[in-house]
Amino acid sequence: MAKCVFCGREQDDYKGTFLMKNDGTINYYCSNKCQKNHLKLKRDRRKIKWTEAFYKARDKRITKERERVEKVRAKKAERSKDSDTGQKSAKKF
Template sequence: MAKCVFCGKDNEDFKGVFLMKNDGSVNYYCSSKCRKNNLKLGRDKRKIKWTESFRLVKDRRLEKEKERVEKARTRKAEKKADKKSAKKK
Protein backbone atom coordinates (compact mmCIF):
# COMPACT_ATOMS: atom_id res chain seq x y z
CA MET A 1 0.00 0.00 0.00
CA ALA A 2 1.55 3.26 -1.13
CA LYS A 3 0.82 6.66 0.38
CA CYS A 4 1.24 9.78 -1.71
CA VAL A 5 4.01 12.02 -0.40
CA PHE A 6 2.09 15.21 -1.20
CA CYS A 7 -1.64 14.65 -0.65
CA GLY A 8 -1.50 11.67 1.73
CA LYS A 9 -3.88 9.50 -0.31
CA ASP A 10 -3.51 5.71 0.13
CA ASN A 11 -3.50 3.65 -3.06
CA GLU A 12 -3.50 -0.13 -3.29
CA ASP A 13 -3.34 -0.35 -7.07
CA PHE A 14 0.04 1.47 -7.27
CA LYS A 15 -0.98 3.76 -10.08
CA GLY A 16 1.10 6.87 -10.21
CA VAL A 17 4.80 7.63 -10.15
CA PHE A 18 7.56 6.35 -7.87
CA LEU A 19 10.45 8.78 -7.78
CA MET A 20 13.73 7.34 -6.55
CA LYS A 21 16.36 9.84 -5.42
CA ASN A 22 20.13 9.39 -5.38
CA ASP A 23 20.16 9.09 -1.59
CA GLY A 24 17.91 6.00 -1.79
CA SER A 25 14.65 7.58 -0.65
CA VAL A 26 11.50 6.76 -2.60
CA ASN A 27 8.68 9.24 -3.12
CA TYR A 28 5.29 8.12 -4.42
CA TYR A 29 2.96 10.53 -6.20
CA CYS A 30 -0.60 9.39 -6.91
CA SER A 31 -1.16 11.85 -9.75
CA SER A 32 0.59 14.41 -11.89
CA LYS A 33 -1.28 17.06 -9.90
CA CYS A 34 0.61 16.05 -6.75
CA ARG A 35 3.93 15.61 -8.55
CA LYS A 36 3.76 19.02 -10.23
CA ASN A 37 2.65 20.85 -7.08
CA ASN A 38 5.54 19.38 -5.11
CA LEU A 39 8.43 19.21 -7.57
CA LYS A 40 7.76 21.74 -10.30
CA LEU A 41 5.89 24.44 -8.38
CA GLY A 42 7.48 23.80 -4.98
CA ARG A 43 4.29 24.28 -3.00
CA ASP A 44 3.96 23.53 0.70
CA LYS A 45 1.49 20.68 1.28
CA ARG A 46 0.36 22.24 4.57
CA LYS A 47 -0.96 25.29 2.70
CA ILE A 48 -2.90 23.45 -0.05
CA LYS A 49 -6.51 22.85 1.00
CA TRP A 50 -7.04 19.45 -0.64
CA THR A 51 -4.13 17.71 1.12
CA GLU A 52 -4.22 15.60 4.26
CA SER A 53 -1.49 17.70 5.89
CA PHE A 54 -3.63 20.83 5.55
CA ARG A 55 -6.54 19.13 7.32
CA LEU A 56 -4.31 17.94 10.16
CA VAL A 57 -2.82 21.40 10.68
CA LYS A 58 -6.28 22.96 10.52
CA ASP A 59 -7.64 20.53 13.14
CA ARG A 60 -4.73 21.27 15.50
CA ARG A 61 -5.23 25.00 15.01
CA LEU A 62 -8.96 24.71 15.80
CA GLU A 63 -8.27 22.65 18.94
CA LYS A 64 -5.81 25.27 20.21
CA GLU A 65 -8.31 28.02 19.49
CA LYS A 66 -11.03 26.17 21.45
CA GLU A 67 -8.66 25.75 24.41
CA ARG A 68 -7.75 29.44 24.31
CA VAL A 69 -11.42 30.48 24.25
CA GLU A 70 -12.27 28.14 27.13
CA LYS A 71 -9.46 29.57 29.26
CA ALA A 72 -10.64 33.10 28.53
CA ARG A 73 -14.22 32.20 29.45
CA THR A 74 -13.21 30.60 32.74
CA ARG A 75 -11.04 33.60 33.65
CA LYS A 76 -13.89 35.97 32.84
CA ALA A 77 -16.34 33.91 34.91
CA GLU A 78 -13.91 33.86 37.86
CA LYS A 79 -13.46 37.63 37.72
CA LYS A 80 -17.21 38.12 37.59
CA ALA A 81 -17.69 35.83 40.60
CA ASP A 82 -14.96 37.69 42.52
CA LYS A 83 -16.65 41.04 41.84
CA LYS A 84 -20.02 39.74 43.04
CA SER A 85 -18.52 38.33 46.23
CA ALA A 86 -16.66 41.61 46.87
CA LYS A 87 -19.87 43.64 46.50
CA LYS A 88 -21.77 41.42 48.96
CA LYS A 89 -19.16 41.99 51.69
Protein backbone atom coordinates (compact mmCIF):
# COMPACT_ATOMS: atom_id res chain seq x y z
CA MET A 1 0.00 0.00 0.00
CA ALA A 2 1.64 3.20 -1.18
CA LYS A 3 0.83 6.68 0.08
CA CYS A 4 1.41 9.77 -2.04
CA VAL A 5 3.94 12.10 -0.41
CA PHE A 6 2.12 15.21 -1.66
CA CYS A 7 -1.63 14.66 -1.40
CA GLY A 8 -1.66 11.76 1.08
CA ARG A 9 -3.89 9.45 -0.96
CA GLU A 10 -3.33 5.73 -0.38
CA GLN A 11 -3.57 3.19 -3.20
CA ASP A 12 -3.45 -0.58 -3.02
CA ASP A 13 -2.33 -1.12 -6.59
CA TYR A 14 0.59 0.64 -8.22
CA LYS A 15 -0.67 3.32 -10.61
CA GLY A 16 1.66 6.21 -9.89
CA THR A 17 5.36 6.90 -10.10
CA PHE A 18 8.16 6.30 -7.64
CA LEU A 19 11.11 8.63 -7.27
CA MET A 20 14.14 7.17 -5.55
CA LYS A 21 16.57 9.73 -4.16
CA ASN A 22 20.31 9.30 -3.66
CA ASP A 23 19.90 9.09 0.11
CA GLY A 24 17.67 6.03 -0.26
CA THR A 25 14.27 7.59 0.40
CA ILE A 26 11.45 6.70 -1.94
CA ASN A 27 8.78 9.23 -2.85
CA TYR A 28 5.53 7.95 -4.29
CA TYR A 29 3.32 10.20 -6.42
CA CYS A 30 -0.19 9.09 -7.29
CA SER A 31 -0.49 11.42 -10.29
CA ASN A 32 1.45 13.78 -12.49
CA LYS A 33 -0.43 16.62 -10.79
CA CYS A 34 1.11 15.75 -7.42
CA GLN A 35 4.56 15.23 -8.90
CA LYS A 36 4.60 18.61 -10.67
CA ASN A 37 3.24 20.50 -7.66
CA HIS A 38 5.88 19.00 -5.38
CA LEU A 39 8.99 18.88 -7.56
CA LYS A 40 8.62 21.45 -10.31
CA LEU A 41 6.44 24.12 -8.70
CA LYS A 42 7.82 23.58 -5.14
CA ARG A 43 4.42 24.09 -3.54
CA ASP A 44 3.77 23.53 0.14
CA ARG A 45 1.22 20.75 0.58
CA ARG A 46 -0.20 22.43 3.70
CA LYS A 47 -1.34 25.40 1.57
CA ILE A 48 -3.05 23.39 -1.21
CA LYS A 49 -6.72 22.76 -0.40
CA TRP A 50 -7.07 19.32 -2.01
CA THR A 51 -4.32 17.68 0.07
CA GLU A 52 -4.63 15.73 3.29
CA ALA A 53 -1.97 17.89 4.99
CA PHE A 54 -4.08 21.02 4.42
CA TYR A 55 -7.02 19.57 6.33
CA LYS A 56 -4.82 18.36 9.19
CA ALA A 57 -3.16 21.78 9.51
CA ARG A 58 -6.55 23.50 9.31
CA ASP A 59 -8.00 21.33 12.08
CA LYS A 60 -5.03 22.12 14.35
CA ARG A 61 -5.40 25.84 13.63
CA ILE A 62 -9.14 25.75 14.36
CA THR A 63 -8.68 23.95 17.69
CA LYS A 64 -5.98 26.42 18.78
CA GLU A 65 -8.27 29.32 17.88
CA ARG A 66 -11.13 27.79 19.89
CA GLU A 67 -8.88 27.34 22.92
CA ARG A 68 -7.73 30.95 22.69
CA VAL A 69 -11.32 32.23 22.46
CA GLU A 70 -12.35 30.11 25.46
CA LYS A 71 -9.49 31.55 27.55
CA VAL A 72 -10.50 35.10 26.65
CA ARG A 73 -14.14 34.41 27.54
CA ALA A 74 -13.11 32.87 30.86
CA LYS A 75 -11.02 35.94 31.72
CA LYS A 76 -13.89 38.29 30.84
CA ALA A 77 -16.31 36.26 32.95
CA GLU A 78 -13.87 36.32 35.86
CA ARG A 79 -13.46 40.10 35.59
CA SER A 80 -17.21 40.68 35.50
CA LYS A 81 -17.64 38.36 38.48
CA ASP A 82 -15.01 40.34 40.43
CA SER A 83 -16.68 43.65 39.61
CA ASP A 84 -20.09 42.31 40.68
CA THR A 85 -18.76 41.32 44.12
CA GLY A 86 -17.48 44.83 44.77
CA GLN A 87 -13.77 44.31 44.22
CA LYS A 88 -11.93 46.98 42.29
CA SER A 89 -10.21 45.93 39.13
CA ALA A 90 -6.96 47.53 38.01
CA LYS A 91 -7.46 50.15 35.32
CA LYS A 92 -4.79 51.02 32.80
CA PHE A 93 -4.35 54.62 31.78
